[in-house]
Amino acid sequence: MKAWVYGEYGGVDVLKLESNIVVPEINEDQVLIKVVAAALNPVDAKRRQGKFKATDSPLPTVPGYDVAGVVVKVGSAVKNFKEGDEVYGDVSEKALEGPKQFGSLAEYTAVEEKLLGLKPKNIDFAQAAGLPLAIETADEGLVRTEFSAGKSILVLNGAGGVGSLVIQLAKHVYGASKVAATASTGKLELVKSLGADLAIDYTKENIEDLPDKYDVVFDAIGMCDKAVKVIKEGGKVVALTGAVTPPGFRFVVTSDGEVLKKLNPYIESGKVKPVVDPKGPFPFSRVADAFSYLETNHATGKVVVYPIS
The missing domain is CATH 3.90.180.10 (Medium-chain alcohol dehydrogenases, catalytic domain)
Known part of the structure; x- marks a missing residue:
């Protein structure tokens, strides 16, 4: 072959x-x-x-x-x-x-x-x-941070492979109260279309200056040192790459067909694209x-x- x-x-x-x-x-x-x-x-x-x-x-x-x-x-x-x-x-x-x-x-x-x-x-x-790898990483990160309905989340690199799916899962599967996401200027509309309530242009805004704090920050870009500054008390930061700053943590995804089966209905209904x-x-x-x-x-x-x- x-x-x-x-x-x-x-x-x-x-x-x-x-x-x-x-x-x-x-x-x-x-x-x-x-x-x-x-x-x-x-x-x-x-x-x-x-x-x-x-x-x-x-x-x-x-x-x-x-x-x-x-x-x-x-x-x-x-x-x-x-x-x-x-x-x-x-x-x-x-x-x-x-x-x-x-x-x-x-x-x-x-x-x-x-x-x-x-x-x-x-x-x-x-x-x-x-x-598969991206959606399983997105889902496992949300599970590990104990994300659930009514919680807020900030996604760093919302237009990337994992980030684009974290936005959708948080909003349409887990019932987030608020989803914020960072992206470059040309990708702000994309992250909004995926379900972000707030799209932050990282070329113009520093996440540390945001007025709100979040229950979870999903760091898919390698900015854990900044991410830990925008969580609520008791909040959680999951980092996929770069140095980890406590209380942030990192994990490496475990491939699991059961996760694909669980999320299949959301994909087939068009809620997750x-x-x-x-x-x-x-x-x-x-x-x-x-x-x-x-x-x-x-x-x-x-x-x-x-x-x-």
Whole structure:
């Protein structure tokens, strides 16, 4: 099969498109997916740069966590999926601790049944591919901060892959009383359209000067030192990147198909929408370009690769 591979850690230039990679065998608890679309995440770039060497899978690596595709083979212990099912998910249960050596940037990938959900019927494969890691991160962060109806939240980097979903989940799933979000000038309308009651232009306003305090700050940009200054007493700050300032905390998402099943109705009803960066989707031949773009840190929503062929 064709797959993107790197045999050493480094910049985008270590990525190579190979055409003679062996199609992975499946274990009894796995399905083989014909990949239709995949998405890139910052963790892919950091992993390729060698930042998680100590706990990484062996090289050479086929990168990619997010996948959307069609089941073409099922293991003997698989109960909930059959050949022909359209599925999506994050293929590595732990993002940093022994992630899959053969990820989603390939024509086929083997994935445990428990990490997958059925693709929502109302969205296409490219949209579905951008959801799993980001929406599971958004949801797990909200669960870990004990977010619930009537609470307020400030989302830093509201137009990014995770932030765009935190806004929607907080508002439309968890019943937030107020959602504020930071974005650049050109993306303020987008974050409002996703459910932000207040859109803050971070190029013009400093969050520390905001008049209100929040129950939760979801820091998806790496500003924990400032985030902790705008929480109410007893409030919580979850940080995805950068240095952590107490009482802020960090977690690394655990891939879980049950979360996709839980959120599927909200996606199918249109309350929660995937945001795919308008520069994409990038064709499979341009994965290196897609990574270069992702690593500018200016993407809107998700950088998606489609079609995979």
